[in-house]
Amino acid sequence: MQLKVLVLGGDGFCGWPTSLHLARKGCDVTIVDNLSRRLIDERYATASLTPICDPDERIRAWEELTGQRIGFVNLDLGKSFDGLVDLLASTKPDAIVHFAEQRSAPFSMKSPAEKRYTISNNVRATHDLVCALSECAQSPHVVHLGSMGVYGYKSTGFARPEGYLTILTQTGNGLKEDEILYPADPESVYHLTKALDQLIFQYYAKNNGLRITDLHQGIVWGTQTPETALDERLINRFDYDGDFGTVLNRFLVQAVLGYPLTVYGSGGQTRAFIHIRDTVRGIEQSLRNPPARGDRVRILNQVTETHRVLDLATMVSEVSGTPYQMVDNPRFEHAENELEVSNEQFLDLGIRPTRLHDALLTEVTDIARRYIDRCDTSTIPARSVWQQAQADLADAEDVASASGPAPLAAE
Numbered sequence: 001m002q003l004k005v006l007v008l009g010g011d012g013f014c015g016w017p018t019s020l021h022l023a024r025k026g027c028d029v030t031i032v033d034n035l036s037r038r039l040i041d042e043r044y045a046t047a048s049l050t051p052i053c054d055p056d057e058r059i060r061a062w063e064e065l066t067g068q069r070i071g072f073v074n075l076d077l078g079k080s081f082d083g084l085v086d087l088l089a090s091t092k093p094d095a096i097v098h099f100a101e102q103r104s105a106p107f108s109m110k111s112p113a114e115k116r117y118t119i120s121n122n123v124r125a126t127h128d129l130v131c132a133l134s135e136c137a138q139s140p141h142v143v144h145l146g147s148m149g150v151y152g153y154k155s156t157g158f159a160r161p162e163g164y165l166t167i168l169t170q171t172g173n174g175l176k177e178d179e180i181l182y183p184a185d186p187e188s189v190y191h192l193t194k195a196l197d198q199l200i201f202q203y204y205a206k207n208n209g210l211r212i213t214d215l216h217q218g219i220v221w222g223t224q225t226p227e228t229a230l231d232e233r234l235i236n237r238f239d240y241d242g243d244f245g246t247v248l249n250r251f252l253v254q255a256v257l258g259y260p261l262t263v264y265g266s267g268g269q270t271r272a273f274i275h276i277r278d279t280v281r282g283i284e285q286s287l288r289n290p291p292a293r294g295d296r297v298r299i300l301n302q303v304t305e306t307h308r309v310l311d312l313a314t315m316v317s318e319v320s321g322t323p324y325q326m327v328d329n330p331r332f333e334h335a336e337n338e339l340e341v342s343n344e345q346f347l348d349l350g351i352r353p354t355r356l357h358d359a360l361l362t363e364v365t366d367i368a369r370r371y372i373d374r375c376d377t378s379t380i381p382a383r384s385v386w387q388q389a390q391a392d393l394a395d396a397e398d399v400a401s402a403s404g405p406a407p408l409a410a411e
């Protein structure tokens with residue numbers, strides 16, 4: 001696959017392995033990142049469990065091992081519009097993979113400062129990208145990482161379709177069939193930004209003929225891909241803190257520490273999952289199958305399985321021997337939900353999923369157990385709450401100290 005690809009947010013958890021995978025598949029890759037994720041770690045005193053190298057060092061290591069050069073541009077998407085326009089003009093990419101957003105739901109709910117930062121960063125990043133593209137003669141295919149959370153988690157009794165809902169409207173001439181974007185029902189400010197992204201994409205695909213694929217992705221688990229596992233200098237990040245650590249990562253770390261896995265609420269929340277290896281393959285396949293100019297946004301549910309949180313806890317508990325415990329839910333969400341997801345279009349791309357059952361043990365032994373000495377246990381508990389009433393329940397001093405120094409600026 002000989003495409004020139006810009007990977008926006010290519011220093012992050014999904015972006016780094018995607019950059020390496022695409023390079024290995026023959027793409028000419030340039031990473032574009034403002035390193036804000038690393039800055040958040042510094043400001044909030046959190047860190048990846050795995051020892052990730054600086055961007056320069058890991059790019060150098062990749063070149064040393066494979067002979068392939070990956071470009072790196074430090075650009076703040078959403079703030080440096082002229083820089084973006086110049087970059088597009090000088091690189092003339094065939095495709096752009098857009099990961100460059102603040103991606104934690106709990107972080108986005110921490111306080112007004114983080115809510116404003118998340119809206120400002122994510123919406124401006126997405127809009128600047130498509131706005132810049134609408135001014136260029138070229139029309140690179142944009143693949144964006146959206147979220148299953150745009151659909152919301154209300155039980156519906158039917159499978160979430162891939163992006164579009166067929167509706168029947170009563171008109172003067174009888175029933176009229178139509179397809180609309182599935183009504184968004186976000187449960188955090190972060191998910192709200194993904195819902196806003198959808199509308200931005202719909203507008204620019206329709207009015208400017210941009211070619212866009214929006215992947216409504218589930219929670220990504222797993223750490224390594226064949227490329228990041230080549231050398232420890234290429235290792236991918238593994239977040240386990242209360243804000244950026246997703247449920248499975250937190251369980252894995254707790255399991256190795258022998259600390260009962262903390263299940264929020266009843267554990268009846270059902271969520272969608274995908275392994276990082278399938279994420280990078282899904283992106284490759286989307287790049288190989290671009291929509292045509294004039295097509296509506298192609299939306300795929302980049303998801304391979306769904307699990308109840310309690311079932312996840314049971315699975316990790318069985319593998320590790322560490323029990324689980326129920327704790328108050330810091331989130332405002334449905335206590336229990338069914339989640340059926342349609343992912344035919346995604347699987348039709350040729351993905352053979354890595355299942356949780358098959359790879360869980362590797363995560364426990366190769367990652368959590370191996371790097372547990374780097375763990376700062378004080379960062380594991382949930383510190384962000386969805387509603388004031390929940391905040392009032394928490395120890396005020398605890399919350400104040402955990403909210404840390406000033407966050408990144410919204411403007």
Ligand SMILES: NC(=O)c1ccc[n+]([C@@H]2O[C@H](COP(=O)([O-])OP(=O)(O)OC[C@H]3O[C@@H](n4cnc5c(N)ncnc54)[C@H](O)[C@@H]3O)[C@@H](O)[C@H]2O)c1
Pocket residue numbers: 008009010011012013014015032033034035036037038075076077078098099100101102103121125145146147148217218219220221246
């Ligand atoms: N990790 C998941 O489970 C998951 C699930 C669904 C969707 N997604 C989406 O996939 C994308 C990548 O997620 P991730 O887990 O790799 O997150 P991440 O935070 O590890 O990576 C995001 C990268 O984008 C960069 N970035 C953020 N804002 C930027 C800006 N304005 N300009 C330039 N660079 C910027 C960050 O520095 C970081 O390197 C996000 O859009 C996220 O919403 C992730």
